[in-house]
Amino acid sequence: MVGHLLEVKNLEVEFTTYAGVVKAVRGVSFEVDPGEVVALVGESGCGKSVTAQSIMQLIPSPPGKITGGEIIFDGENLLEKNEHQMQKIRGNKIGMIFQDPMTYLNPVLSIATQVTENLRLHKGMSKKEAMERAVELFHLVGIPDPEIRLKQYPHQFSGGMRQRVMIAMALACEPKLIIADEPTTALDVTVQAQILELLKELKDRFQTAVILITHDLGVVAGQADRILVMYAGQIVERGTLDEVLKTPQHPYTWGLLKSVPRLDADKSRKLTPIWGQPPDLLQEFSYCPFMPRCDYAMAICAEEMPPFFNGGRARCWLNHPQAPKVEFKKEVS
Amino acid sequence: MFNYIVRRLLYSLAALLVVVTVTFLFMHIIPGGPFQREKALPEAIRKNIEARYKLDQPLHIQYIDYLSHLIRGDLGPSYKYRGMTVNDIIRERFPVSVELGTVAILLALFLGIPSGILAALHQSKFPDYLVMFFSTIGIAMPSFVIGTLLMYFLSYKWGLLPSATWGSPQHVIMPAIALAGLPTAYIARLTRSSMLEVLSQDYMKTAIAKGLPRRRILWVHGIKNAIIPVVTYLGPLVAGILTGSFVVENIFAVPGLGKHYVTSIYNRDYTVILGVTIFYCVLLIFMNLLVDLVYPLIDPRIKLAERKEQV
Ligand SMILES: Nc1ncnc2c1ncn2[C@@H]1O[C@H](COP(=O)(O)OP(=O)(O)OP(=O)(O)O)[C@@H](O)[C@H]1O
Ligand SMILES: [Mg+2]
Numbered sequence: 001m002v003g004h005l006l007e008v009k010n011l012e013v014e015f016t017t018y019a020g021v022v023k024a025v026r027g028v029s030f031e032v033d034p035g036e037v038v039a040l041v042g043e044s045g046c047g048k049s050v051t052a053q054s055i056m057q058l059i060p061s062p063p064g065k066i067t068g069g070e071i072i073f074d075g076e077n078l079l080e081k082n083e084h085q086m087q088k089i090r091g092n093k094i095g096m097i098f099q100d101p102m103t104y105l106n107p108v109l110s111i112a113t114q115v116t117e118n119l120r121l122h123k124g125m126s127k128k129e130a131m132e133r134a135v136e137l138f139h140l141v142g143i144p145d146p147e148i149r150l151k152q153y154p155h156q157f158s159g160g161m162r163q164r165v166m167i168a169m170a171l172a173c174e175p176k177l178i179i180a181d182e183p184t185t186a187l188d189v190t191v192q193a194q195i196l197e198l199l200k201e202l203k204d205r206f207q208t209a210v211i212l213i214t215h216d217l218g219v220v221a222g223q224a225d226r227i228l229v230m231y232a233g234q235i236v237e238r239g240t241l242d243e244v245l246k247t248p249q250h251p252y253t254w255g256l257l258k259s260v261p262r263l264d265a266d267k268s269r270k271l272t273p274i275w276g277q278p279p280d281l282l283q284e285f286s287y288c289p290f291m292p293r294c295d296y297a298m299a300i301c302a303e304e305m306p307p308f309f310n311g312g313r314a315r316c317w318l319n320h321p322q323a324p325k326v327e328f329k330k331e332v333s
Numbered sequence: 334m335f336n337y338i339v340r341r342l343l344y345s346l347a348a349l350l351v352v353v354t355v356t357f358l359f360m361h362i363i364p365g366g367p368f369q370r371e372k373a374l375p376e377a378i379r380k381n382i383e384a385r386y387k388l389d390q391p392l393h394i395q396y397i398d399y400l401s402h403l404i405r406g407d408l409g410p411s412y413k414y415r416g417m418t419v420n421d422i423i424r425e426r427f428p429v430s431v432e433l434g435t436v437a438i439l440l441a442l443f444l445g446i447p448s449g450i451l452a453a454l455h456q457s458k459f460p461d462y463l464v465m466f467f468s469t470i471g472i473a474m475p476s477f478v479i480g481t482l483l484m485y486f487l488s489y490k491w492g493l494l495p496s497a498t499w500g501s502p503q504h505v506i507m508p509a510i511a512l513a514g515l516p517t518a519y520i521a522r523l524t525r526s527s528m529l530e531v532l533s534q535d536y537m538k539t540a541i542a543k544g545l546p547r548r549r550i551l552w553v554h555g556i557k558n559a560i561i562p563v564v565t566y567l568g569p570l571v572a573g574i575l576t577g578s579f580v581v582e583n584i585f586a587v588p589g590l591g592k593h594y595v596t597s598i599y600n601r602d603y604t605v606i607l608g609v610t611i612f613y614c615v616l617l618i619f620m621n622l623l624v625d626l627v628y629p630l631i632d633p634r635i636k637l638a639e640r641k642e643q644v
Binding site (some may be wrong): 017056084086089091093096109117118166 | 543
């Protein structure tokens with residue numbers, strides 16, 4: 001194998017707010033290989049977007065600041081690059097798709113302008129070449145009548161169509177990595193499925209690596225090669241799709257799995273959300289941050305932060321060789 | 334589009350009629366008339382003059398008479414300036430006001446917009462405080478104070494510029510600055526706040542994520558959104574500057590329409606008061622219509638037909 005496309009090492013991100021310093025990301029490490037789909041899942045506020053935006057250095061500063069770690073992309077540490085060097089990577093080597101296609105497109109610029117501008121910038125295309133490429137991209141992402149649609153403005157597009165525009169924009173320069181931050185959360189269910197299908201198809205076709213951010217494990221199932229589960233600014237479980245879905249090892253992952261609605265499940269299965277609230281990220285943790293909400297908490301959980309066990313699968317004391325054996329009750333499927 | 338304009342014009346006409354009627358009535362309610370002086374004219378002469386201008390007729394006859402001339406675009410003769418019609422006066426005086434107003438508006442735009450953007454980009458830092466400081470002064474200080482100060486220093490103390498009257502480019506500078514003070518300050522604040530809002534919008538993040546250079550993000554993605562409130566303000570502003578320059582015109586003895594308007598009120602020069610009021614109204618209506626037509630060019634979400642009527 002050619003080595004990792006992206007390597008995030010011990011990433012730390014803080015926000016200075018009136019209430020104090022919010023430690024949004026606390027030593028996150030993971031890798032993405034070429035052509036691979038890595039899903040980043042977790043509850044709202046656990047730091048998924050901040051992690052993703054750190055890669056592109058989109059964290060608004062102030063209040064945000066990347067306080068530690070390395071982000072190695074294609075063999076180079078992005079955190080050492082200056083603004084000008086980052087501009088050559090953003091939208092060119094790494095594309096980004098955001099959550100809400102309603103607000104992430106500029107309302108007063110034509111779709112053509114928005115889709116062609118990075119082609120002209122990064123690929124040095126002429127206006128005509130860029131337009132031809134845009135038409136091609138629209139065919140690719142399934143927007144009918146590209147010539148007409150390109151002349152229009154965002155408000156003339158439906159939500160699903162706008163997300164296709166966002167995808168076309170992200171794909172335009174054939175990036176090696178696409179970061180999709182909850183690309184379907186703002187869309188209705190049928191459109192969600194279409195967009196996910198499209199992403200998968202495009203990824204297979206162009207061998208683009210994808211970081212897929214979601215709080216919905218259901219979205220992940222059909223898509224990802226590997227899963228990273230995030231909680232309170234840390235990765236608490238990681239593994240291949242099968243490992244995490246079939247043999248999850250962290251009670252938090254169990255909770256996430258139990259709260260996924262499934263159409264095919266028999267009626268006896270209860271949908272149980274995880275009780276309680278995620279912790280306040282202003283505090284430092286000397287113990288397992290999930291402990292207060294954990295049904296299986298032990299004495300050690302309140303005393304010491306668990307390390308990764310089982311070859312780095314999960315951060316949970318239950319995986320300690322001396323811990324009592326608790327099995328995840330597989331009422332799922 | 335065409336329907337929209339026609340409908341707008343009809344509404345405007347109705348509004349205009351109200352303005353004409355109200356102004357007409359008020360003017361006649363105020364005691365005194367164009368031919369009453371401290372030193373009374375002999376009764377017979379006054380009667381004679383009033384008969385000539387039909388001022389001895391009942392009010393409703395005068396009103397109908399006035400309207401019938403108005404429809405033909407005839408604003409009537411001036412009572413004060415013998416041999417001049419109101420149309421002549423406007424034709425002669427208005428270009429001066431336009432010249433002064435244009436300079437003031439350009440000043441306000443070219444100073445106000447960039448300083449608003451500068452302030453927004455350096456929010457809560459020195460440039461922001463500087464712009465906010467001057468814009469507060471600009472809003473708080475009336476034009477006659479600015480005008481007087483300018484005159485005191487630039488002409489009286491240092492003798493750099495002519496203090497009054499009209500004719501050369503140097504004559505334009507001080508009144509234009511005095512006139513531009515408030516709108517510059519207002520535009521700066523408007524631009525600042527709308528730019529701040531735009532900067533926090535999601536689409537700006539998309540623009541950064543596409544790797545666009547800062548220049549393009551700001552000037553293409555940012556300004557075009559941030560400028561929308563300023564354009565909205567432009568209609569009333571242009572009309573306001575063109576019609577509201579009488580204070581400044583008076584201070585600097587600029588022979589514009591505003592100065593004449595004030596004088597004609599002292600003189601009870603009925604037709605001039607009425608004529609200029611109507612002229613100003615038409616100007617205001619026209620400016621607002623113009624802005625509404627320009628608006629969709631900047632903001633594609635706006636469709637003319639859907640806009641709320643505002644005259
Ligand atoms: N601009 C900011 N200022 C202050 N705190 C911030 C800012 N952006 C993010 N945070 C903090 O960082 C934490 C993580 O936010 P993040 O947006 O990464 O969550 P998320 O996992 O993407 O959640 P969601 O599913 O809601 O998108 C949040 O708790 C939030 O308080
Ligand atoms: Mg998020």
